[in-house]
Amino acid sequence: MSTAAGKGISGEGDVRSWKREPIKPGKSDDQLQALAAERFGLARDAKDRWNLTMTLAAGQAKAKLHEVVRVLRDDPELRFDMLLDLAAIDYLSYPNHRGPRFAVVYLFKSLVFRHRFKLKVEVEEDDAELPSIHDLYRIADWSEREVFDQMGVVFSGHPNLKRILNHHEFIGHPLRKDYPCQKRQKLSINDPMVDQLESRLKHFGYQVVDSGEVHLGAPIAAKHQSVAEQGSVDTQKQKNAAGAVGAGGI
């Protein structure tokens, strides 16, 4: 494998080294269950009869979640190097449900071994907060934003816990069971995202002196803006002839 040296993309989470070799058999669900029970004191979730789900109780989540996930990722026998997704569930109207109202399910997959793992973290309604794992997996940044947006679970230590699917003026969390399906909200101005851009520039060592005039407005207005400006960029500098066709040749 030849990766272009020094051309890495920059993100928040760190990355583990990867060696290309065939996938190994990995551990069975029973072995993983025994391991998780012994190392972290996790219990198997009775709701999942098809895959292996281990539950981390609400009281322990804040103290243990980050460490558990780090071990899952780094342990040479486990190597769960991919965080596939975060699925948040609201058990408000689930029949005969006991325990905290919310749960966030972390779906892990190993690319070294042929095994998967689901970590279900219980979340209390009046203390809906979990530690962020954005420093372990880069995708966690956006996945956690989605859970926050849709279900209202806060991730402490997240660098930019904004809504991601919904408009930034949206009130409430639509996937909660008590959010009415037909409810309407009036949303007006786009998120300028200047703060995000400035923090990215800061990441590269630039200090923003003057944000200048930043164009906001509705999607249609943004369209005209981008088309006009882009045309001018490309005609200004014809460094890349084919590029003018790609982005500016509208």
Place this chain on the structure above:
Amino acid sequence: MRVLTPEGDHLDFMTLNMGPSHPATHGTLRIFCALDGETMKAAVCEMGYLHRGFEKMVEQGTYSMVLPYTDRLNYCSAMINNIGFCKAVEKMFNVTVPERCITLRVVLIELSRIIDHLVCSCTNLVDLGALTNFWYFFNTREEVYKIWEKLCGQRLTNTVTRIGGMYRDAYPGFEDDVRKVLVKIEAAVAEVRGLIEHNKIFIDRTKDVCVVSAEEAISYGWTGPCLRASGVDRDLRKDEPYYGYETYQFDTVVGETGDTFDRIMIRLYEMLESVSIVRQALDRLKPGPVNAPDARLSLPDRDRVYHDMEALINSFKLIYEGVRPPPGECYDAIEAANGELGFHITSDGGTNPYRIKVRPPCFTQYAAFGPMCEGEMIADAAATLGSINIIAGELDR
């Protein structure tokens, strides 16, 4: 935007909104960037312009009513979504669909993968100014859509499967039609490869552009062709085979550098592998039933419904209430055209899904897009956006 560089110089960066309605975004995505001349110094991405609350909507209806919604996730390969969802629900029932249904589904998955890659590759090349390829690929795609139309009456959003089987068996002559179109696909791929593979402009525009290393791709949770382009030879069809994929002869196509060139070429080569799988599947397609003989899932024969009281009740219950998966939580994934498409289904034992979380493959790819573009030319960013194949329907749900 006026900035102070680390060296103490003052620079003027231009801020630019690319999208949400920009032709190069192939959907509604917004990339907000700071430009130094033509170079993107920083870029942040926004999504959600096509968010329609898929996961809330599906909680309001029965499991069968979810199926048409899944078409609208990745609308370039709707059948893979149908099959992925049905496979997840069937897993909850612990039901295996009949042999003919499995083989038909393999044919449909691979043909859908091909048309998805056709659309992705050719629109990507249009972004680079290479319009000719568009006609080669769209003509071929049209041929596949003619088959879809004959198969289920729909072109784009097919809803071709049912939980426990298929909407109906393939029409007579289906196999011949597919075999004919496979030849056309091979010809089209050969034409396009001839046009671009050694084309200096294309290579200059894509080689070593927006490189993503294997480690970064894994940390971002990439799956599918984009992950393989970065040199990670992982494919669910090989690693965790379903539908008998382990019995088919095909290769996983793997890239070297993880640049835009690799991401485009991988799709071209994968289409040829899919053609080979479809041929093998057609060879083993035997007549037989396409629906699982399970009263909890499949509608009884129309003839029985008119003459048998139990069949009538069964039919009535299935149509008015639908299927009732056992209570619990289940995750099941399928190798879709873009990567791992997963459904995390929570059932309370009732007729409506309690909660469905979709794991869309392109969410992870779009999350990496901003950092990928930083330091690259803005025109290359447009080409790269095409190469990671963002489908807003499944990204925003």
